[in-house]
Every structure is written in C-alpha cells, then in structure tokens.
Amino acid sequence: xxxxxxxxxxxxxxxxxxxxxxxxxxxxxxxxxxxxxxxxxxxxxxxxxxxxxxxxxxxxxxxxxxxxxxxxxxxxxxxxxxxxxxxxxxxxxxxxxxxxxxxxxxxxxxxxxxxxxxxxxxxxxxxxxxxxxxxxxxxxxxxxxxxxxxxxxxxxxxxxxxxxxxxxxxxxxxxxxxxxxxxxxxxxxxxxxxxxxxxxxxxxxxxxxxxxxxxxxxxxxxxxxxxxxxxxxxxxxxxxxxxxxxxxxxxxxxxxxxxxxxxxxxxxxxxxxxxxxxxxxxxxxxxxxxxxxxxxxxxxxxxxxxxxxxxxxxxxxxxxxxxxxxxxxxxxxxxxxxxxxxxxxx
Amino acid sequence: xxxxxxxxxxxxxxxxxxxxxxxxxxxxxxxxxxxxxxxxxxxxxxxxxxxxxxxxxxxxxxxxxxxxxxxxxxxxxxxxxxxxxxxxxxxxxxxxxxxxxxxxxxxxxxxxxxxxxxxxxxxxxxxxxxxxxxxxxxxxxxxxxxxxxxxxxxxxxxxxxxxxxxxxxxxxxxxxxxxxxxxxxxxxxxxxxxxxxxxxxxxxxxxxxxxxxxxxxxxxxxxxxxxxxxxxxxxxxxxxxxxxxxxxxxxxxxxxxxxxxxxxxxxxxxxxxxxxxxxxxxxxxxxxxxxxxxxxxxxxxxxxxxxxxxxxxxxxxxxxxxxxx
Numbered sequence: 207x208x209x210x211x212x213x214x215x216x217x218x219x220x221x222x223x224x225x226x227x228x229x230x231x232x233x234x235x236x237x238x239x240x241x242x243x244x245x246x247x248x249x250x251x252x253x254x255x256x257x258x259x260x261x262x263x264x265x266x267x268x269x270x271x272x273x274x275x276x277x278x279x280x281x282x283x284x285x286x287x288x289x290x291x292x293x294x295x296x297x298x299x300x301x302x303x304x305x306x307x308x309x310x311x312x313x314x315x316x317x318x319x320x321x322x323x324x325x326x327x328x329x330x331x332x333x334x335x336x337x338x339x340x341x342x343x344x345x346x347x348x349x350x351x352x353x354x355x356x357x358x359x360x361x362x363x364x365x366x367x368x369x370x371x372x373x374x375x376x377x378x379x380x381x382x383x384x385x386x387x388x389x390x391x392x393x394x395x396x397x398x399x400x401x402x403x404x405x406x407x408x409x410x411x412x413x414x415x416x417x418x419x420x421x422x423x424x425x426x427x428x429x430x431x432x433x434x435x436x437x438x439x440x441x442x443x444x445x446x447x448x449x450x451x452x453x454x455x456x457x458x459x460x461x462x463x464x465x466x467x468x469x470x471x472x473x474x475x476x477x478x479x480x481x482x483x484x485x486x487x488x489x490x491x492x493x494x495x496x497x498x499x500x501x502x503x504x505x506x507x508x509x510x511x512x513x514x515x516x517x518x519x520x521x522x523x524x525x526x527x528x529x530x531x532x533x534x535x536x537x538x539x540x541x542x543x544x545x546x547x548x549x550x551x552x
Numbered sequence: 553x554x555x556x557x558x559x560x561x562x563x564x565x566x567x568x569x570x571x572x573x574x575x576x577x578x579x580x581x582x583x584x585x586x587x588x589x590x591x592x593x594x595x596x597x598x599x600x601x602x603x604x605x606x607x608x609x610x611x612x613x614x615x616x617x618x619x620x621x622x623x624x625x626x627x628x629x630x631x632x633x634x635x636x637x638x639x640x641x642x643x644x645x646x647x648x649x650x651x652x653x654x655x656x657x658x659x660x661x662x663x664x665x666x667x668x669x670x671x672x673x674x675x676x677x678x679x680x681x682x683x684x685x686x687x688x689x690x691x692x693x694x695x696x697x698x699x700x701x702x703x704x705x706x707x708x709x710x711x712x713x714x715x716x717x718x719x720x721x722x723x724x725x726x727x728x729x730x731x732x733x734x735x736x737x738x739x740x741x742x743x744x745x746x747x748x749x750x751x752x753x754x755x756x757x758x759x760x761x762x763x764x765x766x767x768x769x770x771x772x773x774x775x776x777x778x779x780x781x782x783x784x785x786x787x788x789x790x791x792x793x794x795x796x797x798x799x800x801x802x803x804x805x806x807x808x809x810x811x812x813x814x815x816x817x818x819x820x821x822x823x824x825x826x827x828x829x830x831x832x833x834x835x836x837x838x839x840x841x842x843x844x845x846x847x848x849x850x851x852x853x854x855x856x857x858x859x860x861x862x863x864x865x866x867x868x869x870x871x872x873x874x875x876x877x
Contacts, residue, residue, distance in 0.1 A: 224767065247700050251703065312610045313614040316610050361799075366834065369849060417617055446603050475707070481835075482835065482839070509713075510806045
C-alpha cells in the first residue's frame with residue numbers, strides 16, 4: 207500500500223479501523239467451528255468402531271471366539287465361522303503384496319534412478335542428435351508421464367478391474383493354470399484346477415491395484431535419499447546396482463516398508479475385485495487355483511440378502527476386518543511418520 | 553602432503569624448489585600398482601554383468617506394470633465402445649432377455665450421491681484443513697486429527713458401507729440415496745482434509761503475516777488470503793476425492809442398493825429410496841448370464857472410467873495452474 211491510493215485509504219479510515227465487535231464474534235465462532243470440525247474426524251473414527259462393535263455384540267455373546275476358529279458358514283443351521291475367510295483375506299493379500307512390491311519397488315527404482323535419461327540419450331545418440339536444451343528436458347517429461355500413468359492405475363475403479371478380471375484375465379490364464387495342475391498337481395499350490403473364479407486371478411488383479419501405492423511411496427523415499435550418499439558410493443567405484451542395493455535401498459528402507467504396509471492395509475480391505483474374482487467358496491486351501499473367500503467379499507455378497515439373524519454375525523465379521531485393517535494401517539502410518547521425521551532431521 | 557600446506561611466500565628460491573618438488577611428484581605415477589583391466593567397464597566382469605542384467609529386469613518390470621492399464625483401457629473401448637449410443641444415457645436398465653435399454657438412472661444416481669457426499673465433505677474437510685494448517689506445531693489435537701485422517705485414508709470402503717447401514721439404513725428403515733451419500737462422504741473426507749491442509753500450508757507465510765499485520769482477524773485472513781490463494785490445491789483434492797467416490801461400489805451395495813427405475817415416488821423426486829449407481833450396475837450385470845446385460849456392464853464401465861479419468865485430469869490441471877503461478 208504505497209502511493210496516493212494507500213494514503214487515501216488510510217485517511218478515509220478504511221484500513222486502520224480495529225475489528226468491530228461483530229467481526230471479533232464471527233472470528234471466535236469461526237475458530238471454534240474449525241476446531242469442532244477437526245475434532246469430528248477423531249469422533250468419526252470412534253463412532254465407526256463403536257457403531258460396528260455395538261451391532262456385533264449379540265453375535266459375540268452367542269458365538270464367542272469360536273466364531274473366529276469355526277470353519278462352516280451355514281445360515282440355515284445358524285453355524286457361523288470365519289476362519290476360511292480370515293485365511294483367504296490374509297493369503298490373497300500377502301500374495302498380492304509379494305507381486306505388488308516386487309513390481310512396485312522396481313518401478314520406483316526405474317523412476318528415481320535416471321534410467322529414462324540414459325535410455326533417451328542413448329537413442330538420441332543413435333540418431334546422431336546433438337545435445338540441445340529441448341532434449342535435455344525430455345527424460346524428465348517422460349519420467350513424469352510414466353509416474354502419472356502408474357498413478358492412473360490407482361484411479362481405475364475396482365469394480366472395473368473386477369469386470370476385466372472376470373472376462374479377460376480368467377479366460378487368459380485358465381489354460382496355463384490347468385496345464386500346471388495336470389503336470390504338477392502333487393504340488394500343494396497347484397492341487398486343484400481353475401474352473402472359473404479363484405485365488406490366482408484375484409491375486410493378479412489385487413497386485414495391480416496396490417502397485418501404484420507402493421510405487422508412489424517408495425519413489426518418494428528413494429528420491430529423498432541425500433544425494434551425497436549416492437555420489438559417495440559412485441565415487442568409491444560402486445556400480446549402479448551396488449549403489450542401489452548397498453546404499454539407496456537400505457537408506458530408504460523405512461519409507462518403502464511403510465508404503466508396503468499401507469498397501470497391505472489396502473489389499474486387506476479391497477472388496478469388489480475380490481467379491482467378483484475370488485469365487486465365494488467357504489474353503490480353507492493353499493491351492494492357487496481353488497475358489498476361496500475373503501472377509502470383505504463375504505460382507506459384500508451376504509449383506510444385501512441377510513436376514514435379521516445374520517446381520518449381527520456379519521457385523522461381527524466386519525469388526526474382525528476392522529480390527530485387522532486398523533492395526534495394519536496404524537502400524538503403516540506410524541512407520542511412515544517416523545521415516546519422514548527422520549528424513550527431515552537430516 | 554605438501555600441496556595442502558599453505559605456500560610460505562618468503563623468497564623466490566623457496567618457491568622454485570617447491571615448484572620442482574611438485575613437478576617431481578606429478579612425474580611419478582600416482583596409480584602405481586593399480587591393474588586397470590580390473591576397472592574396465594566390460595560385460596565379462598561379474599559386477600558389471602550383474603548391474604546390466606538387473607537394469608534390464610527393472611526396465612522390463614516397469615513396462616510390464618503398465619500393461620494392465622493399457623489392457624484395461626483397450627478392452628473398455630473395444631467392448632464398451634460397441635454398445636455406445638444415446639439410448640444408454642436416457643433409457644432404463646432392461647429386464648432379463650429384453651433387448652436394448654440403458655442406464656440413465658444409474659448415471660443420475662451416481663451424480664446425485666457423489667454430489668451429496670461432496671456437499672457434506674467440503675465444509676468439513678476444508679475447515680479441518682484450515683485448522684490443521686493454522687494449528688501450532690506442538691498441538692496435540694492437530695496431530696491426532698492428522699493421524700486419524702491418515703488412518704481413514706486406508707479405511708476399507710466396505711466398512712463405510714457397514715457403518716452407514718447400521719447408522720442410517722437401520723435407523724431410517726430403508727435403503728436410500730442419502731445413506732449412500734453419507735457412506736461415500738466417509739471415504740472422501742480424509743483426501744479433502746489432507747490435500748487442503750497441504751495446500752493452505754503452502755501459502756507463503758509473508759502473505760498471512762501481512763494480512764494479520766494489517767489488522768485482519770484470523771477469520772478474515774483465512775477467507776480473504778489463505779483460502780483464495782490455496783484454492784487450486786483444494787480443488788485438486790476435491791476432484792481426486794470425487795473421482796474416487798464415483799468409482800466406489802462397496803459402500804453403496806447395501807446403503808443405496810440398486811433400482812431399475814428413476815429416483816421418483818408417486819411422480820415426485822425422492823431421495824429416500826433405493827438408488828441405482830453405475831458401479832453397482834457393473835457389479836450386478838457382470839454376474840448375469842445374459843449377453844445384453846454383460847454388454848451393458850462393459851458400456852457402463854467405459855462411461856464410469858471416462859467420468860473418473862476426466863475428473864482426475866481436471867483436478868490435476870488445477871494443481872498445474874498453481875505450480876505455474
């Protein structure tokens with residue numbers, strides 16, 4: 207505020223007037239509103255747990271802990287047990303995590319270690335293009351494009367992945383799976399044949415869905431490794447992969463691990479793709495080709511048609527799922543928080 | 553090491569002897585006893601070979617990770633595109649074995665429920681973001697809120713549905729668009745809180761201080777300086793949350809259920825009854841043994857993905873504008 211306008215405004219008393227009483231009142235009301243809304247987030251989590259927990263109490267009284275160890279689910283006889291579902295949830299999630307983190311961390315390394323620039327400059331050299339500021343920006347652009355493409359994988363709704371898995375993935379892998387079963391049927395992983403939905407298609411789609419989470423968080427962790435460590439390793443004569451495996455990955459390990467744990471939480475709670483692909487069979491199995499069930503899929507498939515007797519039981523199952531995912535998510539958030547505070551301390 | 557010591561500038565002779573010494577040292581080979589063939593970049597060395605092979609593996613895996621994205625998009629256009637016509641957007645879902653039909657009510661239902669959820673979450677989420685960005689660094693409430701928002705990001709969507717079922721469907725006595733909207737808002741909230749917080753925190757401190765220095769109250773600062781400056785970032789967050797909510801199926805399965813009809817009862821617009829949505833339509837129709845329904849599911853998936861991706865891109869363009877500024 208300089209010049210005649212400012213002085214005019216000052217002399218007109220427009221600026222230096224202290225806030226009026228109403229303004230102060232509005233101010234304190236707004237502040238309280240903000241605090242109240244913020245506190246509502248915590249209240250919401252408590253409410254979620256209490257609401258689901260309260261609705262599960264009748265089932266908990268009736269079935270107790272045997273619900274968790276029981277293996278049969280029969281609404282007609284009112285025998286309920288969710289051991290196969292718990293097993294299915296953990297089994298599919300862990301397998302998906304294995305594939306997802308293998309590919310996800312690889313993509314993170316590829317996107318953070320300047321591979322793009324190397325590849326692009328090699329190609330440019332082949333064509334005899336001399337260095338020019340325009341080409342110099344190309345690798346960065348491509349890296350960003352690839353990163354955005356991988357993030358788009360997360361934007362595709364899970365029900366669309368389910369549809370794709372149902373009509374494309376299952377027919378595609380079925381011959382291979384049945385051949386594996388015919389040849390190596392003695393091996394527990396291949397002990398049944400794939401007749402439609404099953405664990406393997408579910409795992410494939412699930413790992414595609416959690417890959418972007420792992421890639422994004424791992425890439426952030428790798429990029430925030432101090433450059434001097436990389437320089438020092440190269441300066442000592444380490445090859446690129448000796449640097450990556452010996453220096454970068456160990457330094458970024460906490461961030462990467464936090465990302466993997468969060469992705470695990472995602473996989474545990476993922477519903478639609480599994481409800482469509484896992485086959486909905488109450489079976490306790492290690493075979494990759496057998497149909498199975500997960501907690502989330504059980505809820506999705508049984509809730510809409512559940513009778514009054516079944517609702518509390520399903521609430522109990524939801525409570526078990528809630529407990530598992532809350533523990534995993536809190537664990538992951540804590541790890542990431544410590545990883546970032548450590549990185550900032552450096 | 554003589555080079556590291558400061559040269560005493562005493563006399564010409566001293567300097568000369570020093571120079572000679574330096575020349576002598578340069579003449580001696582500093583790499584004595586080093587076998588250069590060991591250091592050569594050659595594929596016959598296991599170290600180099602290991603490095604090159606891993607490089608190829610990583611490149612291959614990154615490209616392979618992108619295959620599903622293109623495969624999904626290609627199949628959507630291939631199988632969903634065949635069915636695309638204006639009827640899809642205006643007609644109601646067909647009965648089994650009936651030809652034609654569309655999913656106009658499902659598109660409308662998705663828009664209504666996502667809009668409802670957005671209306672609920674924007675005030676809650678943005679004001680929480682304002683609070684978090686302004687709270688002092690050691691505030692216990694702020695870190696607790698931030699932590700719960702992070703935990704909520706990974707909250708399974710089906711449990712939001714279970715919660716809304718228990719809290720709203722059972723209380724109001726029926727499936728409704730309202731229950732669906734509330735279930736979706738639980739999933740949108742953390743995204744909006746966290747992105748608004750970081751957008752507001754990125755507003756330059758000097759702008760905030762200038763506003764307070766001019767005598768503005770905290771509220772005036774928030775409304776006239778912080779929120780307008782952080783608007784692109786906040787809009788990005790809102791768009792990302794909307795895109796996510798539009799694709800969610802699980803929370804709608806037993807809150808909004810599904811319906812083959814428009815959202816009316818007795819000729820009037822009514823939000824308190826079962827409501828169709830694109831996502832649930834895809835789920836329901838994909839499991840049907842009728843060819844027409846499966847084709848409609850693919851077309852609905854194409855429309856849904858287009859909706860989600862466009863919302864995503866619009867959101868990203870907001871944040872790009874902010875970066876350019």
